[in-house]
Amino acid sequence: MAREFAADAAIPPSWLWWLFVAALAVILVAMPQFTDVSLQLDLSIIFVLALLALSMSFLWGYVGILSFGQTIFFGLGGYSYAILALNAGSTLWPFAAAICLPMIFAAVLGYFVIYGRISDIYLSVITLVVTLIFEKSIRSTSGPEYVIGNVRLNGQNGIPGIPGLQLPWTSSALSIDGVFYLAGGTALIVYVGLRLLLLTSFGRIIVGIRENETRMELLGYDSRVYKLAAFVLAAGVAALSGALYAVWGNFVAPEMFNLNQAAQVVIWVIVGGRSTLIGPVVATGLVQYFSNWLGTVSIGQVTLVLGLVLLLFVLVFPRGLLPTIAWAIESAFSGIRGRRS
Amino acid sequence: MDLVATTAYLVIYSISLLVLISLGLAVIFGMMKVINLAHGEFMMLGAYVCVLADNAGIPLWVAMAGSAVLVGAFGLLVERLVIRRLYGRIIDTLLATWGLSLFLVGGVTTVFGPQGRSLSTSFGNVSFAGENLSTYNLLLIAVTAAVAVLTWALARFTKFGLIVRGAMQDPEMASALGVNRSLVYMATFGYGAALAGFAGAMLAPITGAAPTMGVFFVAKAFITVIVGGHLPLMGTLAASGLFGAIDGVVSYRWSSVLGEVSVLVVAVVLLRILPSGITGRFRNGL
């Protein structure tokens, strides 16, 4: 029971983990030499979505808040970058703003929900409703009167032709290689950063609040401040993911806010398990490949299978795929040892 | 009709619509504390049954009754296979019903295609105080009122209703008195599903039947049920009254999107003041 959350505070990651991270970094740098463009594109989007998964697994696994609305900030990040970059002509500060603006909205939404002491399930449903309202609102902006600056929102057709990110010392936007490194590098840095956050006071306090909010309050911690800060941080990561999505595909659409996207985020974390950060990242890759493969068949079937996966995991593998596999392996080994003695 | 009367009519219609789509969810939530995210899809299934039956020539009222029965039966199945395994695990139930909802949307899309279908029967208008009012809208208001009264009567006057009320107020005591809790839960979930299916069928003449129609209604139903609090009838009526009025007025004056946003804002603010909903503090009543 007590081991359900391996995301235990204050245990510095072992040298094995650092080796693992270094290996990932090396693979990331070397990969474009050995892979073709289409694989790079596919992997880039997986890195982008992995960031979204990380924001969810941080918020749910570390902080204990089940938000169905990380897509709110994902979509806001994408749309903010699109609107600002197309209006301004430059891309660097719009990218930064695309992370900050959704965080401001997160602070407001989070304030209402966290300081309002709205209980868990209600919070989950409210965040789901908010993302659906964003989807619906943007979907209804097809007319030419829906313009911000000189960028039309375009309703359900989305905003095309978004400029790629251009670093100040270069003369053109990032190439496919560049986007690959940016997405992969960012995902790796955020993953390491979040893991190391556990070692800081803030990280340990957040985990304490997740474990027993009442006791933390009795000790004198204002849990609301910490939860709000974590909520805004998670929103920032999701917004970063959204901005990168816009950079990757040069396109944003209301689908970024929709139910399917929101469901996928939840599924990644359920399949990957809440007890690690890396689990959901792996799950994102698996689910994405699986969905792409299914997507060649028809939309209906992707949704159907997603639903079945969610049902299956909740009923049969509540701890997630990776933790269950790990537990099964552990049990098998201890069983063998037991029999020998 | 003057402005006040028009607005009043729109508000009553909005309220009725909310009551219709929320009652099934409220019954399940009030009894089992389960948030059934597949509620919208139960409605969608009801709409499909109704449309398909009607297109096949079956009289509309039979089709609607059939929707209630079939979706109700489906609800019993869902309760047995899924919900029952997750008693007490609120978040897991939420996720499982979400999975079910996606499964149903995907399934219906695969079988019937993503396009919506409409009813072959159509309704006319009546003239009232100098304006044409859709007959069907009036019918909906009347039928919703009837369904609410029926639910109240079932709870108030039947033996089963008494058992359900007892189990709702004090599950431990009810168990101790020999009430078969699983049976009560199963029947309640089935009834809630039947109400949802019926609501979908009632909406079919207005919205037709499309695989993703449930998503639109789910959000509204949720907010209504959560703000209503744990008493299914009183809570739903109170919250529907409030939100129906707000939505009706704002949608009429500005736009329907703004209407929904206003409702959400009011809901979040209200939940801050009354975290357990409007009827959260009430002990007795339905």
Next chain:
Amino acid sequence: MNAATPILETRSLEKRFGGVAAVDGVNFALNKGELRCLIGPNGAGKSTFFKMLTGQIRPTRGRILLEGQDIVGVEPYAIGRRGVGIKNQVPVVMNGLTVRENLWLAARARRKGAAIAAAIDAIVERLDLGPILGRFVGELAHGQRQWVEIAMVIVCEPTIVLLDEPAAGMSDEETSRTAALVLELNKSATIVVVEHDMQFIRQIARTVTVFHQGRILVEDSFANVVANPVVRDVYVGRQGVK
């Protein structure tokens, strides 16, 4: 606040759940440095009373004065920071974390840097928690979990300590240790203890307050309370509803 003002006081404190009054008009006064025992049959309202003092439950009516200031409606974390510590009937601790981490969180609440480690070392030594430092609290026995909770409370250097059944589930030896600890704590903090275990109370008691059906029945020295026939009837059950 002068020497005569009670450090903790409640006036007409009431808590109703639906139609039932768990606490029904309690006027309670605690002086600085006191060691008070609260006894009474189950359901008499003692735990509810405690939870109102920490801000976890909001009273229906009445006032709670902490060092002269009304704290009704104040958030629990603010009351905690003002020096009120509680050890609950069922330990409210971070079961999924280690003992060491629980203590760190308690120490960090009011300290920074090197002072945290120093505080942890001090409490580990004082309560002999060394052997269980690395264990997950959820895996410990009830008695050990209580000690962890008490340790966390002490680390926060409270001015008022509320102990809800500190001797529950403890062996005789552990009970004596706990009694000794309570007496020692009393040198630096005002203490209120809720208990059923009369042996334990005998070891520490000064003034005893008897709760019954949400009200204070009797408040007197231990010897007098034990000899009081009304109190005995309440425990045995012959005293009827008021």
